[in-house]
Amino acid sequence: MVDGKPLRIGVAGLGTVGGGVLKLVSANADLLSKRTGRPIQVVAVSARDRSRDRGVDLSNVRWYEDAADLAVDPDVDVFVELIGGSDGIAKQAVEAALAAGKHVVTANKALLAHHGAALATKAESAGLTLAFEAAVAGGIPAIKGLREGLAANNIREVHGILNGTCNYILTEMRTTGRDFADVLADAQRLGYAEADPSFDVDGVDAAHKLAVLTAVAFGAHVDFKSVHIEGIRHVSALDINYAQELGYRIRLLGIARRTEDGIEQRVHPCMVPITSPCGATDGVFNAVVADGDFVDKVVLVGRGAGAGPTASAVVADLVDIARGRSTPTFGVPAAALEPAKAAPLSRRRGRYYVRLMVVDRPGVIAEIAATLRDQNVSMEAFLQRGRAPGEAVPVVWTTHDTDEAAMQQALATIASLDSVLEPPRMIRIEDF
């Protein structure tokens, strides 16, 4: 199975993660060789800037300008793609590597979310491994945990905090009382958020990861286009305070659930109990919770980003390859993946938090209550603090279990009331 021959790696992309991989493979070389029975050697790299010091001696390593050339280097056994992006050079290079008979390890969730099934088919038909532990939840062994550790189970649901930037922003908003824009600006200064933060704060990054996790959990085709996506731009300090008061935290969650209508996939802000696994996960950490028919709930928490944790995940995949282990890409052979069948969000049944800004005058609450009654939406708790006759005041309530379709209908009607001054803010409650 393994014969002591070095496993030769080509690393495309030497940013934060690529630099971390080089550092890890060098620092823990003896350990890796002891664990796998063979050395893991970086023999070639590609990156835009050749002059930058990456803290590792690269003098004996072949340099390529173009990742696609590195991908077909005849002396490379495994192509490690750390470039990013769903298309363009990353996709070309990965396809070239597979066509040239090389295993591929990637941290690229966008690529997998858009082309995962096609790439898995290519890899498996050539007897190659396509591995991507680092693409979801950073250093947490979430892919291995689901695909192998919980392989005996029908997974009923998987959910988690999949974007550390959003979780950092929401945590900071709560602990400092500041508003979204203010905390985001700080996060950008500190390097926790990108200059263009939209992939993170609009939920796209979490949705990429959720689509990949869903495929692994349910043995189904990656179906990114069916993910319902809402980001955190509309979450206000006011809502975070109300959440606390009601015993909840606001988190951006990715949730995938098998339902009678198909697989439901959604990324949006949720209220979750403060002591639930996701409620208790603050700051830049990620959490993944899987619910299997025999194992029940399993919770995995750790660092979701950063050079060290992501490199740990990339090299775990290399260790598997070096040990001669391989598993179907998404847990079942690509040809046997279940066709994507998306359950519409309108069929969600659950609880809701709603906040309105209304004119404080007699009859407003009666009007809202009548609208809810007409849609069969049953109120659970209702909060209105202080009075300011004739001025804008927040009105907050939570509902008992309600259909999403009815809730949306009620919100549309409420939004059109004269006394309602801003679009209603609705946050789904998940009592995990």
Add this chain to the structure above:
Amino acid sequence: MVDGKPLRIGVAGLGTVGGGVLKLVSANADLLSKRTGRPIQVVAVSARDRSRDRGVDLSNVRWYEDAADLAVDPDVDVFVELIGGSDGIAKQAVEAALAAGKHVVTANKALLAHHGAALATKAESAGLTLAFEAAVAGGIPAIKGLREGLAANNIREVHGILNGTCNYILTEMRTTGRDFADVLADAQRLGYAEADPSFDVDGVDAAHKLAVLTAVAFGAHVDFKSVHIEGIRHVSALDINYAQELGYRIRLLGIARRTEDGIEQRVHPCMVPITSPCGATDGVFNAVVADGDFVDKVVLVGRGAGAGPTASAVVADLVDIARGRSTPTFGVPAAALEPAKAAPLSRRRGRYYVRLMVVDRPGVIAEIAATLRDQNVSMEAFLQRGRAPGEAVPVVWTTHDTDEAAMQQALATIASLDSVLEPPRMIRIEDF
């Protein structure tokens, strides 16, 4: 690698876990066959009581009186040992199975704690798999997580709640205010604790699991005899209340740490911050926290016992075998395991909680304080509530970082004071 041929299983021991495995393999047969490319079939079993209904049709399955006969059945590919016990029939049968060229899957932590290295050597020299995910932390994929998911890391420390019975008892004591003996009796009535609870409450079961986890984490020989073991019989409702007041929970933890003196392994009650992963894990749940040099901390939480979760772990091992995957038993080949070198507990440096029952009279505190000063033990917080001149009152303090040896010396001196009425209760504080 896999060829569609059924993987034929022999299950020895049909108690709670064995019954769960039969049920899982039957209920999720299609799923398992889809994930592995071949059917997983139970073809033979052994158990003492043939007549008991286990809710699964066993009419086409061969029955053995003796597990050692089942172990050498020529039509069995994998021997699943669910008998338990460090020696006797479980050990004989596992050795017989390996000698007959069969893979072994076991949930038997006692067997592995005492004979793990020898069995690993036997298995590996014959090219066989010895797998034991179910032996540690029930349904949590802790062994796979460490041995494969975090394989790129030098593990610095692993700790966790490894015994659900103890965690249930400690949680009940806190939430109901009742004493140990009372809660234990209830747990026995409910089936959460054995008639003879000593393996659980005296820390032996947790120590077996810790010894196995340590071997996997550090690639070292299983060294059960070096585990320092204290159970929870001495934890009182009083200490649990003081812990709460100080911001801690009392947990029975297993802790393994690489130190300059060797590997430290200990099982004892700890005070951990209420919001730490182990502090937040209540009831029958288990938690495992690993700290790796690149990944930092990873937390895994789930059900540590019960038919379903344990069967999930056993069958995950079968899925690996069916997929043709194998990994060195303890993460590095048995021949390359590091010799056990135990770090003495006397070298521990950390914080301590101490409670005394003293006679309430002038000068007592001064006497205790002088003893601590003489041993260079620096007090952090000190609590004495109420007064009852001439009677017994509790006195509690916590220390700054202190050497275990100095602490033990100070406690011995304090215990000998006339005004100290009971042996001092000391609980180590771990600020994870």
